[in-house]
Amino acid sequence: MPTTSEPKLISGNANMPLAKAIARRMTMHRGANLGLVDARVERFNDQEIFVEVYENVRGEDMFIIQPTSNPANDNLMELLIMADALKRSSAKRITAVIPYFGYARQDRRSKARTPISAKLVANMIAQSGIERVLTMDLHAAQIQGFFDIPVDNLYASPVFALDIMKQFKDNLDDVMIVSPDVGGVARARELAKRINAPLSIVDKRREKPGEVAEMTVIGDVTGKKCIIVDDMCDTAGTLCKAAEVILEHGATEVHAYITHGVMSGPAVDRVTKSVMKSLVITDTIAPSESVQSAPNIRIIPTAPVFAQAILNIWQGNSVSSLFETPTLEPVYEGQFGG
Structure with missing residues (x-):
């Protein structure tokens, strides 16, 4: 089945305003409507999470926008279940855009008999069908090495x-x-x-x-x-x-x-x-x-830099170029100028 020529965005409930802002920025950049994919992410009465995607995503390049902030466990499960729904719907590639990566403070064994929760979460994300992670300012840079999939860590x-x-x-x-x-x-x-x-x-x-x-x-x-x-x-x-x-x-x-x-x-x-x-x-x-x-x-706002990073990933361009001031200034359209 033919795919669309644009990336597709979907969001959980963790930070919908940011997801919509990223979609607006990408719409402006591309000159095409890149609204969020129509889906519902809801709770059963016992608080189990249910996801249903209403649009066809077969063969599409999907980006899930979902920080794993408070409530961390709920937002993490939303991310994993959305990834599973997209994987089973034959999405071509799934990228998790995680502006804030929860459990990052548990990146090593500080005492005996303690977990390395960041590594456990990394394993869960990779096993869910997600093929790439885009995040910002990981608490510990070595967490990138916990993943067996590519991780792009943006800096504020x-x-x-x-x-x-x-x-x-x-x-x-x-x-x-x-x-x-x-x-x-x-x-x-x-x-x-x-x-x-x-x-x-x-x-x-x-x-x-x-x-x-x-x-x-x-x-x-x-x-x-x-x-x-x-x-x-x-x-x-x-x-x-x-x-x-x-x-x-x-x-x-x-x-x-x-x-x-x-x-x-x-x-x-x-x-x-x-x-x-x-x-x-x-x-x-x-x-x-x-x-x-x-x-x-x-x-x-971080929507300008995330929108550009998503477009760079989709187009196969450098993400690290966004670390340079000459590249970043136009992205923020003079917001910090003069």
Whole structure:
């Protein structure tokens, strides 16, 4: 049976606004209607997930847009069941677009008798019939190696760099990038290089998960506008504490650029009451109403970069080209210009 000449998008319930935004962007790029495939992803009374695809997908290049954010288990099962439905409907290729990859924090055995859940999830995704994964800012880069299928890991730092150069264009010389822990230094250094800024590190020591015993600032932040860079913000306890410590060490103001706004429990309240002037997150996880209405939280869209990455995968072009500023600026159509 003849196939369409365009990629086809389908979405679960995890982040429908982002999926629709990606479809709009791709429609604009292609000059053809690339709306989401008509399907229903529902629950039986016992909360089992049921998927039915209403359109023919035989021989099609399918892209499932589904972050595995809270509720992580439900959203993960939606992804796997949608993949199975497409595979059994003879889709030619299935790519999972997972803007936020859940279970990524469990990427190694930190203690005896603990799981490596990220590897288990990778196995489940590959076994479901998915042939490629497109994601953003994996918590640990080595998770790409957990998959036996290709993984394209996009980075938020090129987008953040464009935004920082716009927001701080009059005093870029005063900006300092701060990694909130030693493990995030590579991510922070990458952003610092892009905007030609110095780098500082907050060394934190945990007594147990979610609690921080003490913090030390490595580097001189005196008189600097400090920008904390990390891949996710969960309860925001560590982030807000780090902002306080940085100010105590002489910084003039503190901002934060975080890729994934998990924002669990008291996170929004903490950020609102914190000493941070602003928290910038992306929409890889659908923001709640409280996040959207918080006065010092700003959301950067990821639909432009995901739409272009999907088109590049479909056309067989380079995805890594999106890491370069000259390629990324037109994608965002001057949103961060001048």
